[in-house]
Amino acid sequence: MTASPRLSENTSSQPSILRNQAFVRLWSGTTASGLATWALPFVLGLAVLDRDLSPAGLGLLLAAHTVGFLVAVTVGGVLADRYSRRRVVLFSGLAAAAATPVIAVGMGWSVPVMTVAAAVAGAGQGACRPAFQALTAEVVDEGRRQQANAAVTLSVRVTTLVAPALTALLATVLDTGVLLLGIGLLWLVTAVLPPAGAPVPRPGQSHGSFFAEFADGIREARRHPWFLAGLGALTAVIATGYSATGVALPLISRDRYGTEAILAGAATAYTVGALAGALVIARWRPRHQGWAALAGLACYGFAPLSLILPVHPLLVIAAYLLAGVGIELFNVP
Incomplete structure (x- = not known):
């Protein structure tokens, strides 16, 4: 004492x-x-x-x-x-x-x-x-x-938002x-x-x-099955998600909404969501960390889904906010 x-x-x-x-x-x-x-x-x-x-x-x-x-x-x-x-x-x-x-x-x-x-x-x-x-x-x-x-x-957190x-x-x-x-x-x-x-x-x-x-x-990586599973899942998301939205978001912001504000708003919402996700995972200890991390990574799917249909701009920004939260719930574990 x-x-x-x-x-x-x-x-x-x-x-x-x-x-x-x-x-x-x-x-x-x-x-x-x-x-x-x-x-x-x-x-x-x-x-x-x-x-x-x-x-x-x-x-x-x-x-x-x-x-x-x-x-x-x-x-x-x-x-x-x-x-x-x-x-x-x-x-x-x-x-x-x-x-x-x-x-x-x-x-x-x-x-x-x-x-x-x-x-x-x-x-x-x-x-x-x-x-x-x-x-x-x-x-x-x-x-x-x-x-x-x-x-x-x-x-790191601030630069993702400020840049x-x-x-x-x-x-x-x-x-x-x-x-x-x-x-x-x-x-x-x-x-x-x-x-x-x-x-x-x-x-x-x-x-x-x-x-x-x-x-x-x-060899060390192969000793950790969740690490390999997470790496494979992240590779799939980068190949099919990051790449698609990285190209589609600027185009949709310009051609569908007629302003670059959607591009800036979505990028900002994504980083704000990541900050919120970091705060959550700093205190939350899920019982099954591997499954919780993959569930968080799956949240990135909201981003490309919001770009498919001519929805309200706020829905696009909200989708990127959820994607940011999810990616950080995956990154930290």
């Missing part, structure tokens, strides 16, 4: 994580990457509204970006274990920073060039994810990592090409701002081969 006050006193006496300059730099880089990540699909959707990009072109760009992300994030964890996490962030951020302006240059000129650039940008996004997570443990002592994780989580809204606001005075250049600058900040972390052994000192470590990860 006497330990609790002492623990509370020690916890409250710890300095704020925001006084750690290394973490503030890391947090700022993470925030910049989040803004760039969530702004890009929205900017491409605006390009369709402005008829700078065809629906087929948008579909190709979104698919290439997703493939690049999935390939890079698959191996990014191994790279972060074998090499300097700071260096992984640097090169992946620079790759995305260089590729994003190429998308702007290719707009209305060459869809294949834009597609390759989108794949490289997605790869940069995917490769930096595991390295950012590992850098947090390197620059923050164990006693303040909970503060650090909370600050990073808050950044589309800020992009919609800037789109009233800037064209698509300038917005894409701005995203490239955000990736440049992501690359150069984070601090150096703790040194790691060079390959060969304490690591096996790259492929051996990758195979270890696959």
Whole structure:
């Protein structure tokens, strides 16, 4: 009984994580990457509204970006274990920073060039994810990592909401090409701002081969049936849901409702729903987590269903709100 006050006193006496300059730099880089990540699909959707990009072109760009992300994030964890996490962030951020302006240059000129650039940008996004997570443990002592994780989580949640809204606001005075250049600058900040972390052994000192470590990860994944089931379900939703709505929503917003407000409203409602879902799952512990997670993922089906018929715009926004809640009920478990 006497330990609790002492623990509370020690916890409250710890300095704020925001006084750690290394973490503030890391947090700022993470925030910049989040803004760039969530702004890009929205900017491409605006390009369709402005008829700078065809629906087929948008579909190709979104698919290439997703493939690049999935390939890079698959191996990014191994790279972060074998090499300097700071260096992984640097090169992946620079790759995305260089590729994003190429998308702007290719707009209305060459869809294949834009597609390759989108794949490289997605790869940069995917490769930096595991390295950012590992850098947090390197620059923050164990006693303040909970503060650090909370600050990073808050950044992630806020950027998913702010990026589309800020992009919609800037789109009233800037064209698509300038917005894409701005995203490239955000990736440049992501690359150069984070601090150096703790040194790691060079390959060969304490690591096996790259492929051996990758195979270890696959074997570990196979030991968790719900992980594989969730990964398969998420792959199906990305292939048939995210891709379809990513192309259809800008078109329907323009052609059916005659305004980009539906695109902005649906994107905002989705992120608000995700925030609400995160709050729910932070307190709710379902008895069967696997089934509850898959049920949450199924809620994404409301989004494409709302686009089939000419329903009231508020129903479209409500459907995206439910989809956001459901996707977070799936993501956290």
